[in-house]
Amino acid sequence: MANKAYKFRIYPTKEQEDFLVKTFGCVRFVYNKMLAERKETYEKLKDNMTLLKKQKLPTPAKYKKEFEWLKEVDSLALA
Template sequence: MLKAYKYRIYPTKEQEEYFAKVFGCVRFIYNKMLHDKIEYYKKTGEMLNNTPAQYKKEYPFLKEVDSLALANAQLNLEKAYKNFFRDKKIGFPKFKKKKGYQSYTTNNQNGTVTLEGSYLKVPKLKTKIKIKQHRQFEGRIKSVTISKTPTGKYYASILVEEEIKELPKID
């Protein structure tokens, strides 16, 4: 069973700069891919299958951030695009804005995301982030979503795969 735990994190200035860079790149790749899909659809009437890797030559700054964050942005766009074509009432995918709530999701691959004591380790970030872990969890970390609220607070939402405990039979 998948369960998410949300914790407040306290990044340093360098970590905040890295997060701002990742938020910007994720927003950029989402908007660029959406724009290209719209243009391709106008020309051909078909759906374009594009990936973040196609843009890394043209935009080298995309190599500085976690590739899984960019891949998750692509998956979010694909899901929004398919949902629109499945049911028009949902509405067409919207371009991401810089203002307001910002976030990115990265997956745990072979221990790239770990929680050690009161510190969280995420890919491409050399230092560990201070975290206020008010609840313990059991299980394996699947992914982590780093988010920033409009008020400037940072949070980490950790998705954990837990074992389902069977309840005892009652006669």
């Protein structure tokens, strides 16, 4: 049985292109913020693993209060 592959090409309008750029920028920003916070938490608590395991992980919703512009993109993209 041969494998098949499909390629799709999209031609977004200028408005759609701007929205995609904004969305990917926000996703990258949230990912980096969450990663930095997790690293910081690990460094603080690496000697106490039981406390580290009980620590709650950050969510994208946490950053929407501080950075209002994150509300402009789809919340599922940030998740």
